Amino acid sequence: MNDRDSTRDSNSAPRIHEPAEITNAPPPSDAPSQPIHVPDANAHTDLRTIKRTVLAVLLFVVLGICYVAQEVLIPLTLALLLSLLLSPVVTLLQRALLPRVVGSILVLVVVVVAVAGGVTLLSQPARDWVAHAPVTIQTIQQRFRSFREPMQRAEEATKKLENLTQSTDKPTVVSTQPSLLTSMATGTPRVLASLMAVLLLVYFFLSSGNSFLRRMVEIAPGLTEKKQVVSIAREVQEEMSRYLLMVTLINLAVGAVTAVSMALFGVPNPLLWGAVAGLLNFAPYVGPAITGIGLLIVGFTTFDTLGHAFAVPGAFFAIAFVEGQLITPTIIGRRFALDPTVVFVWLLLWGWLWGIAGVLLAGPLLACFRIVCEHVDALKSAGVLIGDGSSSDIASK
Secondary structure, rough: HHHHHHHHHHHHOOOOOOOOOOOOOOOOOOOOOOOOOOHHHHHHHHHHHHHHHHHHHHHHHHOOOHHHHHHHHHHHHHHHHHHHHHHHHHHHHHOOOOOOHHHHHHHHHHHHEEEEHHHHHHHHHHHHHHHHHHHHHHHHHHHHHHHHHHHHHHHHHHHHHHHHOOOOOOOOOOOOOOOHHHHHHHHHHHHHHHHHHHHHHHHHHHHHHHHHHHHHHHHHHHHHHHHHHHHHHHHHHHHHHHHHHHHHHHHHHHHHHHHHHHHOOOOOOHHHHHHHHHHHHHOOOOOHHHHHHHHHHHHHHHOHHHHHHHHHHHHHHHHHHHHHHHHHHHHHHHHHEHHHHHHHHHHHHHHHHOOHHHHHHHHHHHHHOOOOHHHHHHHHHHHHHHHHHHHHHHHHH
């Protein structure tokens, strides 16, 4: 081998002491070309907070609308509940080959005549009781005078001290309030207008039948959604109608039994107190409590012995206990049982918004809302929340 070949071999051989060249190899063709996004837990938390804030704001907006538009919403709500109550009767007449329009008019006429007859029958006893209210208050004060004497002495001593510390030059301010006759004269046209609006709305709801349901079906996009809308709407309507009918019959029975009991005890105007008990029983807990207090006052002003006086409200509370703990759960079922705390807060809310009408409508509204929650998947958690726990498994399923 000559020197030229040896020199070529030595140049082509790798040099140990020289660093190897580093080249940037291209990435493989199957490698992902976009970066991998890591889910951020804070983003989900912020989104959940925004949703809750929007729901809270929406709730306050709805409550504000209910308070401002109560003159429109109260007749509308009452008409809707009455239409659900009377709908089974109209449907029964329709099955008997009577047109739905004629059946709606017939049912409304019967209801109006019955209510007008009851009001006419009970108006005179109610006026007498209101007229004797001052005498009733004086009688109660005399019965409890022995308990009030120490308090009166303390009040007199406090007034003497206040007279010593205050000057006698203050002008006397006399507050004048409108009389009862003036209030009735100004309020009667509004009440009559509201009653006429309720009757007209009930007639339209009853005579329309399932036309609104058919329009809801037409709005639904697909065949599956249409079947779901029809199924849910019919079940909710039937269950709400059945519930309102059963509750109304139970309250009528409570009023009848209360009237008979008051007649046996010798209470004046037993029919009036039976009607009051049946009407106020639509407001859970609060209505029976008010009726019991009224009967306690009647017992103290009517009878001389304390035993006889306490027996009058005691008999009513026994009737209310049997109805609330035995009859209503047996007929309606535990599925409509509601949590007492939720019911009380609900009554306070609607009583603050709509007054006495809100207290009377709050119970049926809450029960109807419970029925809707059982059929709508998005509201089942709310149905479990307002229930008493006995049917939470059924509602969750």
